[in-house]
Amino acid sequence: MKTLDCRVDYSLAQYRLSIELRVEPGVTVLLGPNGAGKSSLLRLLAGLNRPDEGHIRLGEQLLFDARQRINLPPEQRRIGMVFQSLALFPHLNVEQNIAFGLRMQKTPSNLRNSRVKELIQRLGISLLAQRQVATLSGGERQKVALARTLVTDPQLLLLDEPTAALDPAARGAIRRWLHEILGTLKIPTLLVTHDAEEVAWFRKRVAVIEQGKIVQSGSYHQLLREPQSDFVARFAGINLINGQVSLEESKPIFLSQGGTLLQGRFNCILPGPATLAVAPWEVALFTEPPGGSPQNVVAGRVIERIVLGDRVRVTLLGKEKLVAEISHRAWEQMKKFDLGIELYAVFKAREARIMNT
Amino acid sequence: MRPFTLFLVITSFLLGLLILLPISALLLATNPLELFAIATNPEVLQALWITLASSFLALPAIFLLGLPSAYLISRCRSRLRHGLETLLELPMVMPPIVAGLALLLAFGRQGLAGGLLAELGLRIPFTLLAVVIAILFVVTPYFVRRCALLFDTIDRSLEEAALLLGASEFQTFIHLSLPLVRRGLTAEAIMALAQGIGLFGTIILFAGNLPGRTQTLSLAIYSAFEADPQEAFALGSLLLLISLLLLTIVKFIAPKEQRI
Incomplete structure (x- = not known):
């Protein structure tokens, strides 16, 4: 069981992102308003931006350490990230999208096919396999994006506002689906949202980020019972x-x-x-x-x-x-x-x- | 119609006339029979062959040198990008004939790199290679500028997603970035061909006007015009038809939003 342990410092235009965070295996919801630094934190963890200071450790492996000058590139971090835009490849169909990571890692094609098939079945998206990405609904895209990431067997999963772009009807369905799928994973998963309702839905561990700082973290119930700041209380709809x-x-x-x-x-x-x-x-x-x-x-x-x-x-x-x-x-x-x-x-x-x- | 709209329509109409009148004149100056006769003339065929061969030979080099530079420019921050773009604009603002002189001074026997090339047994001026280099020099900057704009249209998060799926940067470029703009790239390739086919001033200075060796169709037109204008008109129509054909292909291939 790997745990993500990070301390990062990073200059943003408006303020300094300064985060200390431990993410245990299982889902942790990262809650914060727009512009709080949620996506920036994900980018630092994924290696898409370089922190000014600090370290990022996943289990035993050091992904980044400013003092030791360690900075693994994104492709070597084994981090799965589902972008808010989902970033599905428009020139490939659903199955090719999902197989992309394995193809790049030069997994033999028979193994690749069986893993893609197995995952597509597990996630219940077999019917979509041959579809073009452009023809998918918002919820279907979300599923494909998660499948594309999971097939590469990531050691840490980052989800950026997975339900924000969906219409309310699809949102409920995708939440239930995500809840079920994420519950079966044994890796640390950071789910970013600005929506307090999402926190209430997942009822998992929560970290609250505000102006580039983690202002509270703990269980969902702790958050509700003992909001540490006005902001958290208002956020929880209290x-x-x-x-x-x-x-x-x-x-x-x-x-x-x-x-x-x-x-x-x-x-x-x-x-x-x-x-x-x-x-x-x-x-x-x-x-x-x-x-x-x-x-x-x-x-x-x-x-x-x-x-x-x-x-x-x-x-x-x-x-x-x-x-x-x-x-x-x-x-x-x-x-x-x-x-x-x-x-x-x-x-x-x-x-x-x-x-x- | 309101006055300003009327003004726009009239100016556009005049511009259309300015473009279409000479083109029609050229096409009307030759009848199809004459055109067919000249197109099967061995000397003309030779010039046509040199024209197409040099343009097609230049193409892989344009891609090999141009695409990575275009990608680099597209990924650069504004300042560095500005510098690189200015470097590209140098050959673009250079009069073609001056470009020919410059190439001669660089690669000619007495040129900057001439001695080195002579030791290697390479004599570039007045060969087909010179035609290719001339095309490369003139066309590549335009190609790079347009391809950089093409790469700008790629959503960065797609490439980041590819990296996070374990693709190396090179794999991302080959398997994602290039396929994403493949239609645009095909159109750019054809544009580069068209530009190379029409090149004149640089070639005549650097490669000379040697029938059967470096004489392209454009150069053949120039020679023919001095001897027999009617033949030049026919050759001109032929070249124009080739260009029109290429333009049509570009229009069919290029996605509308990517035309620059």
């Missing part, structure tokens, strides 16, 4: 309510800017400006204010309602703005309410985190 922490009888209390007293787990006890974070799926919706156990209740009018498959995302606006994500069934039970109606958003104190800003 509600952020700004307010003030003050001490009352030496106990901290949180008062939102809208004037609502809210309870949560305090990550800081310093009085001053603070933010309360709560995930949309921890927020329940009611038509009547619920009684009973102490909970946070925020009233608001529905200003947005989006159906995402079997989930419904509802935005309430009252004294606070709050997003709730409920199941489709719950929405049906509430008679599929529409925009404009008054609802009560409820979340437990232990699901809310209050942090300094």
Whole structure:
């Protein structure tokens, strides 16, 4: 089992990319906004650009080391990369595209054919084999691009925004397919995305990159429960309510800017400006204010309602703005309410985190 | 029609006239019988043979020297690219006859490299090789310029993808970059042939006008014009038809977006 271990420094036009990252075998999602340096990092790992400083190690092998002046060219790194543009070769058909790497490595043709066939079957794209690349749909291209890379038996897999260019219908299908295929691989895989939904889909290890730095890395659940920065919270689609922490009888209390007293787990006890974070799926919706156990209740009018498959995302606006994500069934039970109606958003104190800003 | 559009149409029409009038005049000056007679004349056949042979012999050399340079230029950063392009423009702005003089001074018996070549037993001026070198000197820069633009159209990520699939840079060039622009390259090859076939000033100075050895069709026209203009017109029509044929082939082969 090889692990990618890298520390790279690289000057970009706007800022410095300065990354330390370990990628264990299995999928790690690299999440970051556009322009955060995600693709630049992939290019450095792949050897398409040269870092100013640092090292890149894959298992025992040193791919790059600035001090030892080691810099393996891309073709010797055994890194598979699926470009955002996919970069399928337009003058070759699907099968020839997939066989390209083996042909260049001078694999004997009988071995080459059997490996291409075997992989095409495993990935379920046998029907595409003789097609011209230009006639493929976005999802099909994605599959072919991954097949073309996997056939060369890479030791590290880099996927640059694999679903960004797809229409929403194809995106779901490709995600399921990717999830299944990537799950069978035993190599470190770095999947780059700017889409928080993708992170939620894969529910794997996550590294978050912002302005050329890794700001957080850990499990998916860690990311949701303990966002280390505003940015991560916003990225994960988490509600952020700004307010003030003050001490009352030496106990901290949180008062939102809208004037609502809210309870949560305090990550800081310093009085001053603070933010309360709560995930949309921890927020329940009611038509009547619920009684009973102490909970946070925020009233608001529905200003947005989006159906995402079997989930419904509802935005309430009252004294606070709050997003709730409920199941489709719950929405049906509430008679599929529409925009404009008054609802009560409820979340437990232990699901809310209050942090300094 | 609005005035400016009218202006554009009229100027374009005049330009069309300027191009088509002399061409028609030349084609009308000879009748097909005359053309056939002259095309089967042994001396003319010899000139035609030398014309085609020299152009086709120059072609592999143009590709061998030109393609790598074009690829290098296409991959260069702006500054270095600018320098290399200027170097290519030197022979392009040189009057052909001056190019002939320069070649004579370089490869002639008294030339810069002449002594060395003489020791090797090579005498270049006034041979078919001189015709080939003249074509190479004049045509290659144009070829390189156009091919560099052709290579510019290749999406870099395709080549990077090839490298990451384990192809060496050379393999990437041979198995990916060249096939990607193959139609454009074929068109460029034909353009190079056409340019070589029409070359005059450089050849007459560097290779001379020796019937049966270095006299190409263009040179034969020049000689014929002094003796018998009617024969020159017929030869001119013949050469024009060859060029038109090549142009037609280019139009069929070249993908529209790659025409420069």
